[in-house]
Amino acid sequence: MNEEKKVVLITGGAGFLGSHLCDLFIKKGYKVVAMDNLCTGDLRNIEHLFSHPDFEFYHHDVSKFVFVPGRLDYILHFASPASPIDYLKIPIQTLKVGSLGTHNLLGLARVKNARILVASTSEVYGDPQVHPQNEDYWGNVNPIGPRGVYDEAKRFQEAITMAYHTYHGVETRIVRIFNTYGPRMRLNDGRALPAFIGQALRGEDLTVFGDGSQTRSFCFVDDLIEGIYRLLMSEYALPVNIGNPAEITIREFAEEIIRLTGTSQKIVYKPLPVDDPKQRQPDISRAKKILDWEPRISRSDGLEKTYAYFRSLSKEEWFKDPYQFPKKS
Numbered sequence: 288m289n290e291e292k293k294v295v296l297i298t299g300g301a302g303f304l305g306s307h308l309c310d311l312f313i314k315k316g317y318k319v320v321a322m323d324n325l326c327t328g329d330l331r332n333i334e335h336l337f338s339h340p341d342f343e344f345y346h347h348d349v350s351k352f353v354f355v356p357g358r359l360d361y362i363l364h365f366a367s368p369a370s371p372i373d374y375l376k377i378p379i380q381t382l383k384v385g386s387l388g389t390h391n392l393l394g395l396a397r398v399k400n401a402r403i404l405v406a407s408t409s410e411v412y413g414d415p416q417v418h419p420q421n422e423d424y425w426g427n428v429n430p431i432g433p434r435g436v437y438d439e440a441k442r443f444q445e446a447i448t449m450a451y452h453t454y455h456g457v458e459t460r461i462v463r464i465f466n467t468y469g470p471r472m473r474l475n476d477g478r479a480l481p482a483f484i485g486q487a488l489r490g491e492d493l494t495v496f497g498d499g500s501q502t503r504s505f506c507f508v509d510d511l512i513e514g515i516y517r518l519l520m521s522e523y524a525l526p527v528n529i530g531n532p533a534e535i536t537i538r539e540f541a542e543e544i545i546r547l548t549g550t551s552q553k554i555v556y557k558p559l560p561v562d563d564p565k566q567r568q569p570d571i572s573r574a575k576k577i578l579d580w581e582p583r584i585s586r587s588d589g590l591e592k593t594y595a596y597f598r599s600l601s602k603e604e605w606f607k608d609p610y611q612f613p614k615k616s
C-alpha cells in the first residue's frame with residue numbers, strides 16, 4: 288500500500304453512486320476505503336476493484352461506531368437507502384444511517400482532520416412550492432408521511448453537518464442530489480427509470496403513477512459524479528444542488544422509454560403514492576457559479592447507456608421479484 292497516497296472513505300461504496308465514486312477516486316490515484324452494510328448495495332458493483340492494491344472494502348453499518356485505521360483525507364457519506372420503496376421497507380435503517388451514521392462520520396472526520404462531503408437530496412425540498420428549487424428554499428416536507436424517514440433524516444444530516452462545521456470547524460460539504468440515473472441502479476428498486484426499463488425488458492406494461500403529469504429532471508450519473516468531485520475540492524460549505532435541469536413529465540418519460548426499448552407494451556396508470564412531489568427541477572446557478580459545473584450528457588445519450596447496461600444483465604435479473612430487496616439486518 289502506498290503511504291503517500293491520499294485516502295478517501297466512501298460509505299455506501301457498493302451502491303449506485305458510491306461505486307461510481309470508488310471508480311473515480313481509484314482512477315485519480317487515491318487509496319479508496321469503501322464501506323457498506325450491503326443492505327441495498329451490491330458487491331457486484333465493485334468486484335472489479337477488489338484486485339486493485341489501493342482498494343479496500345469494509346462490510347460495516349455506519350449507523351454503528353466507525354473506525355478506519357491510519358490516514359484519512361476525505362470522507363464521502365453516500366450510505367443510505369434511496370428509493371421510496373426502500374423507505375417503506377426499512378424506515379428505521381433509513382433514519383439511522385442519515386442521522387446516527389452522519390454523526391459517526393462527522394466524528395471520524397473531526398479526529399482524522401478529514402474533509403467530509405455528505406450526500407443530501409432534493410427531497411429536503413419535499414413537495415416544493417418554489418420552482419425551480421434553489422438552495423435558499425426551505426422546503427415543504429411532511430415529517431410523518433412515508434417519505435418523512437428519508438427527508439427528515441437528510442434534513443437532520445444537513446443540520447448536524449453545519450453544526451460540526453461552525454462549532455468544531457470541520458471542513459464540510461453538502462451536495463443536494465436530484466434524480467440521477469445510469470448503470471448500476473438496481474433494476475428492482477421501484478424507481479421510475481429502472482421500473483420502466485425492467486417492465487419493457489420483461490414485456491410488461493409500464494406503470495405510470497397518477498396521471499403522469501408530475502415532473503422530474505433526470506441527471507446522468509457521470510455528470511453528477513463530476514459535480515460532486517468539484518464540490519469536494521471547492522472551498523464552499525453551504526449546500527449545492529447538483530442535477531440536470533431538463534424537466535419532463537413522468538408520462539413523457541415513460542413514452543421515451545417505450546421508444547428507446549422498442550417495446551410493444553403500453554402505459555397503464557396506477558394510484559399516485561402518498562406525498563409524491565408534483566414537480567422537481569434543480570436551479571443549478573450556484574453550481575455553475577461556484578464549481579463551473581453543468582451537466583453535459585443529454586437524456587437520450589444517458590438513456591442509451593443505461594439501457595445497454597440493463598440489457599446486459601442476465602434474464603434472471605430482469606425477472607427477479609421487484610421488491611425482494613432490501614435485506615433486513
Ligand code: UDP
Pocket residue numbers: 370371466477478479480482483494495496497501503537559560563564
Ligand atoms: N413512478 C411511476 N411509475 C413507477 C415508479 C415511479 O410513475 O413504476 C413515478 C413516481 O410516482 C414519481 C416519479 O415516477 O412521480 C419518480 O419516481 P422515483 O421513485 O424514480 O423518484 P422520486 O419520486 O423519489 O423522485
